[in-house]
Amino acid sequence: MAKKSLIQREKKREKSKQKYQAFRKYLKEEMSETLSIDKKWEIQKQLQSLPRNSTPTCIHRRCFLTGRPRANYRDFNLSRHIPREMIHACLLFGVTKASW
Template sequence: MAKKSLIQREKKRQKLEQKYHLIRQSLKKKIRSKIYPLSLSEKTKMREKLQSLPRNSAPTRLHRRCFLTGRPRANYRDFGLSGHVLREMVYECLLPGATRSSW
């Protein structure tokens, strides 16, 4: 089980990312615009605005965590679970359609 403080920190990052998503997206779109090209000074102003946003609002700072344990590594996107939890659930026949391998 992951520390509760780390899980809460991740939830806070998700809220910040959602809050600033449209602002970040519009600034990036203006910087890359080829229809209305900006001068170099205007682009630097846009980049400064982009950098002035909180760091934790960037989508690259988000981690996918296990739904049950909060573990940040070895997560399967389809299930939202970490590898060892997924394996235990397959062994207990809690996931329909998933088969365990044996050799």
């Protein structure tokens, strides 16, 4: 189980991302449309003035149940441990453990 503070930090980053997402998109569109270098510098300064945690790249996927930040399946939003435990407990039908 992940520390509660790390999970809360990720939630705070997600809120910050949602808050500044539209403005960031607007600035990036403006930058792609303008031809003036001076105007692009101004837009770049505005982008840099936004909070660092509001960037989409700062956000990590975490397991829905355990909060584990690594080895997550995107489709299920679970870490690799959870489906494995479910298979061993016979909760997922039709799945067998591979052995060779």
